[in-house]
Amino acid sequence: MCREPSNVAAGGHACPLRFRCLGCEHFSTDVSCLPDLRAHLADLLRSRERLMSAFEAEEWARTRAMPSQEEISRVHRLIDRVCSDLDQVPVEDCAQIEQAVTLVRRSRTVHLDIPRVGRPLPDVRPPRTH
Template identity: 60%
Template sequence: MAVPARRRGRGFPKALLDSEHARRAIGEVAVPYGSCSEPSNVAAGGDDCPVRFRCVGCAHFSTDISYLPDLEAYLADLLRNRERLRAVVDADDWAKAEAMPSDAEISRIRQLISRVKADLDDLTEEERAQIQKSVAVIRAARNKVVGLGMPRVRQPLPDIRPERTA
């Protein structure tokens, strides 16, 4: 009598992996540079973040290698903004302090980038090539999904001549 595939160990790991992917997809929402598993935010479809969308500082945030270029661009933006704000002389100190990217956020982004790169460096050339191919597919799909079905609505231009009729 033949032993079923799942009892021989074949098929079961794939089913478990598929189950894990489904479980994670249900318990997460997409956020900039990764995903969020904070229960109230997930229940609200991503519209109820208790830390006001400061995702990289939250324990419920996770990211992966597919977001590495985005994280690097975000870090560059933070550093540029910090230097630009330091050069501003005609703003109140409280306003500059509110707008200034925190050193903690910059450090956290640097840590995420370093950890992703270190994990990538631990792989073999073949594994790295497979990862890069997968990342290219994921990023292409993510770019298509973001643009599909989402109409872009611009802010209406102010009417500079209200006395004129159309």
């Protein structure tokens, strides 16, 4: 989730940090994104392996494409934090969380590099009567 005002206003197309979300103070995530965080981590590790092998590229391009250890560690920490929070949840609440996550995930597509932005809230103020 991105909360950077200018990017939100532009519908997610004006990221000033070129989608380096994991190092951005405007990025947030939650338990519903746990599968995506795990998939992203696996993807980073795969990319790193591929780039370290005999992949042909100029050095500057390889360096820019290489996932940094900071990024990998950051995803690890996020996953650990979400899992440790989940461990603290009473067993009776786990089923409810699972249900909520299933519901949320059914209605959304997550791209970690380009997070969704919050939709503007509808104006639900009741009309004035006086």
